Amino acid sequence: MLLLTAPWPIPFDSYLIRYPDGSEIPPHKDPVQLGRHYRLNVILKAPKSGGEFVCKDPIYSGSRIKLFRPDVSEHSVTRVAGGSRYVFSIGWVLGRKGR
Ligand SMILES: O=C(O)CCC(=O)C(=O)O
Numbered sequence: 001m002l003l004l005t006a007p008w009p010i011p012f013d014s015y016l017i018r019y020p021d022g023s024e025i026p027p028h029k030d031p032v033q034l035g036r037h038y039r040l041n042v043i044l045k046a047p048k049s050g051g052e053f054v055c056k057d058p059i060y061s062g063s064r065i066k067l068f069r070p071d072v073s074e075h076s077v078t079r080v081a082g083g084s085r086y087v088f089s090i091g092w093v094l095g096r097k098g099r
């Protein structure tokens, strides 16, 4: 579910994402055409097991808060088991004008 997005002063998006029981996200990157893509994910509800965010070199990784560069760091989510997983996700892109 897309919550809010705006092109100015920095382009960002925000989502509430529900991962149903049994879902998973294979390793991937989220490239942008220009600039540096950052993402802050807050795990609002973790399932009983699985649903782990996996990223080799996050900028910050706490149990519920993950800050990372989805355009350069491959990331994935392990299979969710025992209830849904809910994530609030804010992404933004810096340096679209060469900064
Ligand atoms: O739900 C997550 O923990 C990560 C999902 C993802 O691929 C992303 O936020 O780019």
Ligand SMILES: [Fe+2]
Residues within 6 Å of the ligand: 028, 029, 030, 070, 075
């Ligand atoms: Fe991603």
